[in-house]
Amino acid sequence: MPAVTEPPPGEDAPAGAGLAGLIKAKVRDVPDYPQAGIVFKDITPLLAAGHGPVDKVAGIEARGFILAAPVASQLGSGFVPVRKHGRLPGPTYAESYDLEYGTATIEVHQDAFAPGERVLIVDDVLATGGTAAATVTLVERAGAEVVGVAVILELAFLGGRARLATGQLRSLLVV
Numbered sequence: 001m002p003a004v005t006e007p008p009p010g011e012d013a014p015a016g017a018g019l020a021g022l023i024k025a026k027v028r029d030v031p032d033y034p035q036a037g038i039v040f041k042d043i044t045p046l047l048a049a050g051h052g053p054v055d056k057v058a059g060i061e062a063r064g065f066i067l068a069a070p071v072a073s074q075l076g077s078g079f080v081p082v083r084k085h086g087r088l089p090g091p092t093y094a095e096s097y098d099l100e101y102g103t104a105t106i107e108v109h110q111d112a113f114a115p116g117e118r119v120l121i122v123d124d125v126l127a128t129g130g131t132a133a134a135t136v137t138l139v140e141r142a143g144a145e146v147v148g149v150a151v152i153l154e155l156a157f158l159g160g161r162a163r164l165a166t167g168q169l170r171s172l173l174v175v
Contacts, residue, residue: 055117068122097130115143126151129160
């Protein structure tokens with residue numbers, strides 16, 4: 001799915017429509033958090049929009065953790081860390097993939113997902129798509145269903161979208 005360019009069905013375009021206006025409409029103000037007088041800008045509704053019910057949110061190491069954990073909390077879902085090789089205790093599934101400059105391997109615990117669970121994968125940037133595609137493979141190997149991949153920034157010139165199923169990717173900004 002391309003970057004958000006129009007409001008979801010049934011929603012009006014916010015004032016100052018366009019991508020910035022659409023994004024702003026999905027950022028929630030939380031007054032007096034974490035202390036009185038502060039208005040916290042919560043992006044979790046922005047990342048969670050459009051994926052339906054989700055059982056688990058998988059965050060890809062390391063910046064994906066920062067984004068995925070609050071998304072999981074907001075959705076009332078479990079959070080699953082997808083880690084670099086060798087950083088998880090216990091039995092894992094591993095998947096290797098190509099980088100622009102070599103190869104890497106990521107892992108997830110074998111018991112992280114129950115068969116049939118709906119999983120949203122969250123990361124900060126989609127570049128060549130190797131990490132995201134490897135994460136999709138890990139989730140599916142565990143018997144769960146990937147309902148989407150959400151990223152803040154997609155580097156379109158690197159072609160990573162082509163490594164994911166049609167409609168699987170939601171990017172907030174495509175450059």
